[in-house]
Amino acid sequence: MAARRSIGIVINGVTGRMGYRQHLVRSLLAIREQGGVPLTGGGHIWPELILVGRDPDKLASIAARHGLTEWTTDLDAALSRPDVEVYFDAQVTAQREKAIRQAIAAGKHIYTEKPLAESSGAAEELAELAAAAGIRSGVVQDKLFLPGLRKLKRLIDGGFFGKILSVRGEFGYWVFEGDWQTAQRPSWNYRLADGGGIVMDMFPHWNYVLEELFGAVRAVQCTTVTHIESRVDERGETYQADADDAAYAIFELEGGIVAQLNSSWAVRVYRDELVEFQVDGTEGSAVAGLRGCRIQHRATTPKPVWNPDLPVTESFRDQWTEVPDNDEFDNGFKVQWEAFLRHVVAGEEFHWDFESGARGVRLAEAGLQSASEGRRIELGNA
Template sequence: MATRRLGIIMHGVTGRIGTNQHLVNSVLAIAKEGGLPLANGDRLLPDPILVGRNPEKLAALARAHGVARWTTDLDAALADPADELFFDSAFTAGRPALAMRAIEAGKHIYLEKPVAPTQAEAMAMLAAAEARGRKHGVVQDKLFLPGLTKLRLLREQGFFGRLLSVRIDFGWWVFDGEQVPAQRSSWNYRQADGGGLVLDMFPHWRYIVDGLFGRPTAVTCQLRTAQPQRRDERGQPYQVDVEDEARALLDLECGAALEINASWADRVRRDDLLTITVQGTQGSAVAGLHRCVAQALGTTPKPGWNVDVPVAQDLYAQWAPVPDVVVLKNSYRMAWEAFLRHLAEDGPNTTSLLAAARGLQLVEACHASHTERRWIDMPVLTAG
C-alpha cells in the first residue's frame, strides 16, 4: 500500500460554498482521514493550493484551516506539473476561459456548475479536454443528498412501478434588501454576472432528472421576474434583468411528465426548500434534502370528496418514512470522491462535461420556449 499525492489547484474557494463545502467538508476532510482509499489499497491524498485575487482573504483562509499553500498567481500555479487537477467555483461567466487555460496547461478539470453560460462553450471545453486526454467533471452534489438517495433506492427496487409523473418544487423568499438584507448575492440577479434562476439551478435539475428518472425529450417553460427592483450588498438600488421564477413542464423518455416550479419569491409551506414528488402505478414518494416518505399501492387510502365538511383524514399520517439504510457522508464530499476515483483509477464518470452540456441544453431550451412561447425538443446530446 502506498500514498499518492494529488495536487489540486482550488480557484475561487473564498466564497461560502467554496470554503465550506469544497475545501473544508470535502478536500480537507478527505486529507485529514489520510486520503481516499483506492481499490488497490493505496490512498489518494489531496494537497490543495488556494488561488484567487485577494491575498488577505487567501492568507486568512489558509491559516484558519491549516492549508500550507496559496497564491494569487494563477499562471504559476497552472505551470507547476506537481499539481494535476484544476478546480473552479468562482463566477460562471469567467469559468470557460479559466477551464481552457487549465486544459492547455495539461490539467484535469473539475468545475462547479454551470460550467459555462452556453451549451456551445461547454461542448468546446469538452472537445479541448478530450483532445488533450484530460479527465473532466462537473459537481453533481445533489444526487448524494440523503432524500434523493432514498428516492434512487426506491426506483431501483421497482417500488414505483410504471412512472407516471414527477414534480420538483424549489425555492424560498429572497428579501429585496429594502428593509431586510437579501440572503442571496446580487450577482444572482444580473445577467452580465451569470445570474438568473434557470442558469443557476436548472443544470441541477437536469442531472437529477437524468440520474433518477431518465432523459427529458422536450420542455415548455414560463419565466418571470417577480421582484424587478432590489438593493445590493452596499444598499444601492439596481434593476433585475433576469428571471427569479421559472415553471417548466418536461416530457420524459419513459413517458412520464415532469413539472418544475422554482422561485426566489416563494413563501414556503411544504416539507423542505426542495421537494421532489414521484407518482407511480405501484407507489409514490416525496423527498426533501434529507427525509423521504412513501405510500405503496397496498396502503393507499380511498379519500372521499365532500365540500360541505372539513377533511377528516390526516393525509400526512398516511405516508411512511423511508428509513436510513445507507450511511452517507457530506453530499459535496461524495461527489468529490466519485470524481477522484475516476481520476485515480478510471472509475465510472457520469459527471463529465457532456453531462454539464446537457444541463445547459435544458437551460437554453427553457429560455427558447419562453421567448417563442412553444414546446422545444431536446435531442440526444453526444460528444461527437
C-alpha cells in the same frame, strides 16, 4: 503500511460561498481530516491544496484559518506547477470558461461547479477540447449524492413505483431583497450581465436529476418571471434585478414521464425541505427531499372522496411511511469529490463529465428559449 498518493489540486474561487463552505471546508479539508480518500487496492489519496482567487487578503486569511500555506492570485503560475494534477473551478459563471480553457491547455484534469459555461455551444466545445486532450473531466452534480435522492434511486431500482407516471418538484425560498434584511444570495445572481438567473442556476441541476433517475428530457415548456425587480447589493446600493428569479416548467421525458418543476427565489416555504420531488407510479408514490423520503404503496393508498361541504377528518401526511436510512450518508459534495479523485488516480467509473454538464446548459437554454418564444421546445438529447 499502504502508501499515500498525494495529488495537487488548484481551487479557484475559494473565497466564494460555495467554493469555501462546500468544496474547501466540507469536502477537501474533511477528506484530509479523515486521512484521505481510501483506494480499493489499499492506500489513500491525499489532496495537496493550492488556493486561487483575486483577493490576496481573503486568500491569506482562509489559508491561515485552516493551516494551509499554498495560495496565489496567479492562475497561470498555479497551473504551470508540475505537482498540480487537478483544477477545480467555483468562480462566478462568467469567469469559468476562460479558466477551464487555461486548465485544459495546461493538461490538468478538471472538476467544476455548474453550469459548465454560459452557452451550450461553449460547454460542448469544452467537452470536445477535454476529450481531445485526454484529460478527465467532471461537473458537480451534488443532488444525486444526497440522502433523499439516494433513497429515491433505491426505490426506483427496486421497482417500487411500477410504471412511473409523473414527477412534481418544488424548489425555492424567499431571498431577501437586501434592504431591511441582508440577502442570503450574492447580487450577481439577479443581474443578466453577470450571468445571473434561476434557469441557468437550477436547470442544469434538474437535467441531471431527471436524466439519472427518470429519463432524458425530450421537450420543455417554461415560463420565467422576474418577481422582485429592485434589490440592494452587498455595498448597500439599489440595483435593477433583471434576471429571472422564478421559473415554472413542464419537462417531457423519455418513456412518457411528465415532470413539473417550479423554481423560485420569491416563495415562502411550506414543505419539509427546500426542495421536494413527488413521484407517482402505478404501484406507489414517494416524496423525497434532500434528506428524507416518504412512501405510500398501492396497497395502503387511502380512498378520499371529494366533498367540499364537510371538513377533512383524516391526516393525509400521516398515511405515508418514512424510508429508513439503511446506510450512512456523508456530505454529497464530499462524496462526489471522492469519486472524482478515485476516477483520476485509479480510473474508477465517473460519468458526470463535461458532456453531462453540457446537456444541463442545453436544457437551460431551451427553457429560456421556451419562455422567450412562448412555445414548447424539443431537445435533441440522444
